Amino acid sequence: MRSITVDTIIENVKEMCIEANYRLSSDMETGIRSACDRENSTVGRHVLEQLVENLDIAEKEMIPICQDTGMTVVFVTIGQEVHIEGGSLEEAINEGIRRGYREGYLRKSVVSDPLIRENTRDNTPGIIHYNIVPGDRFEITIAPKGFGSENMSRIYMLKPADDEEGVKQAVLETVKSAGPNACPPMVVGVGIGGSFEKCALLAKYALTRDINIRSDKPHIRRLEEELLAAINSLGIGPAGLGGGITALAVNIETYPTHIAGLPVAVNIGCHVNRHVTRSI
Amino acid sequence: MDKVITTPLVKEIAEKLTAGEQVYITGTIYSARDAAHKRMYEAIARGEDLPFPIKNSIIYYMGPSPARPEQVIGSAGPTTAGRMDKYTPVLLDMGLMGMIGKGTRSIEVIVAMKRNGAVYFAAPPGAGALLSKCIKKARVIAYDDLGTEAVHELYVEGFPAVVAIDAKGNNLYAQIG
Numbered sequence: 001m002r003s004i005t006v007d008t009i010i011e012n013v014k015e016m017c018i019e020a021n022y023r024l025s026s027d028m029e030t031g032i033r034s035a036c037d038r039e040n041s042t043v044g045r046h047v048l049e050q051l052v053e054n055l056d057i058a059e060k061e062m063i064p065i066c067q068d069t070g071m072t073v074v075f076v077t078i079g080q081e082v083h084i085e086g087g088s089l090e091e092a093i094n095e096g097i098r099r100g101y102r103e104g105y106l107r108k109s110v111v112s113d114p115l116i117r118e119n120t121r122d123n124t125p126g127i128i129h130y131n132i133v134p135g136d137r138f139e140i141t142i143a144p145k146g147f148g149s150e151n152m153s154r155i156y157m158l159k160p161a162d163d164e165e166g167v168k169q170a171v172l173e174t175v176k177s178a179g180p181n182a183c184p185p186m187v188v189g190v191g192i193g194g195s196f197e198k199c200a201l202l203a204k205y206a207l208t209r210d211i212n213i214r215s216d217k218p219h220i221r222r223l224e225e226e227l228l229a230a231i232n233s234l235g236i237g238p239a240g241l242g243g244g245i246t247a248l249a250v251n252i253e254t255y256p257t258h259i260a261g262l263p264v265a266v267n268i269g270c271h272v273n274r275h276v277t278r279s280i
Numbered sequence: 281m282d283k284v285i286t287t288p289l290v291k292e293i294a295e296k297l298t299a300g301e302q303v304y305i306t307g308t309i310y311s312a313r314d315a316a317h318k319r320m321y322e323a324i325a326r327g328e329d330l331p332f333p334i335k336n337s338i339i340y341y342m343g344p345s346p347a348r349p350e351q352v353i354g355s356a357g358p359t360t361a362g363r364m365d366k367y368t369p370v371l372l373d374m375g376l377m378g379m380i381g382k383g384t385r386s387i388e389v390i391v392a393m394k395r396n397g398a399v400y401f402a403a404p405p406g407a408g409a410l411l412s413k414c415i416k417k418a419r420v421i422a423y424d425d426l427g428t429e430a431v432h433e434l435y436v437e438g439f440p441a442v443v444a445i446d447a448k449g450n451n452l453y454a455q456i457g
Binding site: 043046047050051053054055057058062064065066068106107108109117119146148180237240241270271272 | 300302315342343344345346347348351354355356357359360362382383384402404405406407408409410412413426427428429440442452453455456
């Protein structure tokens with residue numbers, strides 16, 4: 001049995017919320033910088049140069065990369081031999097979010113009721129997903145999600161007969177309709193399989209994977225590569241103003257599914273695809 | 281040479297802009313996004329005044345992150361314009377001459393833009409830190425209770441934008457992809 005105090009969790013979550021919003025992970029940052037060299041369209045290159053300058057200003061002058069500092073998505077992997085000491089884990093995570101968004105000068109973008117729409121003024125609650133595993137690990141990922149791209153995400157309940165071709169069509173249709181609204185160059189998170197909700201969660205989780213790491217399943221790796229090439233031939237380009245760099249990566253996660261189904265979820269991440277992971 | 285647009289934006293200038301042109305905006309503009317648009321729309325229905333003079337104005341679809349003590353404003357990039365489509369034709373008919381945001385607009389908005397000679401600009405999306413440097417003054421002038429969604433009066437200098445849809449209805453986005 002290993003004990004972790006709620007104070008440790010609060011402090012880490014706070015720091016991660018701030019870190020995620022001021023500096024991209026190195027794969028994302030390198031991806032945007034190298035896109036500048038690969039983009040053939042003049043207007044597309046101009047946009048990418050603005051995005052690079054934006055990243056530099058954000059870090060140097062402590063201004064969030066994007067004003068939409070997101071709804072805070074949290075993935076917790078907790079070993080079943082870990083004991084949380086001093087209070088509730090869920091409340092500790094939300095308190096970390098509360099402090100991070102206040103002390104980090106981050107925007108409060110959460111409303112308490114989807115129809116009454118009153119701002120909670122502290123960006124809580126977060127969206128927290130727990131994964132309970134053997135042992136005494138405790139790992140936490142903070143992935144603030146902007147809604148420009150979130151709004152352009154889709155879920156499809158395909159038939160098994162639709163096959164790989166149907167999956168490709170679903171992804172391409174989603175990216176096309178997302179267009180400039182989703183702040184390209186995007187990262188496209190795809191979930192295939194599971195059930196309605198599992199598939200959406202896979203797509204979200206896929207966005208937290210390093211954009212240079214491909215799936216370890218050969219057929220999925222091929223699908224990721226083919227889809228990225230197809231997306232980048234759509235011509236949408238940076239900011240949707242035309243060009244060859246519409247997406248930086250397609251990350252696909254899969255799960256076993258039912259004999260009658262082929263669920264596909266496409267979660268679009270904008271070029272400010274933020275995620276920070278720590279092991280505590 | 282860089283094309284500079286100053287506010288208030290008159291119809292004679294707006295009509296001459298062409299989709300695809302890069303411009304730099306200088307002058308006073310107003311921030312308003314979802315919740316502020318809803319309130320303005322309801323105010324119009326009740327026959328009340330709007331929080332700022334709408335004729336020849338430019339609205340920036342933006343809700344900033346909070347400013348640090350030494351900053352004018354926090355991160356301040358454009359939000360998706362299409363969410364304001366429902367409320368926009370009535371504002372255009374009252375004299376709104378420019379809008380700054382990101383993403384596509386509805387047919388209804390484009391028709392109202394053509395009717396009134398107005399223009400829609402796209403600012404670099406997700407570049408809120410960069411764009412905040414062009415905002416020299418900022419103050420909340422209405423709907424303070426909405427937090428980030430309050431209406432801000434902003435003084436901008438050299439604010440970079442691309443003409444996405446011009447007053448003739450030419451749509452840069454529609455020509456792509």
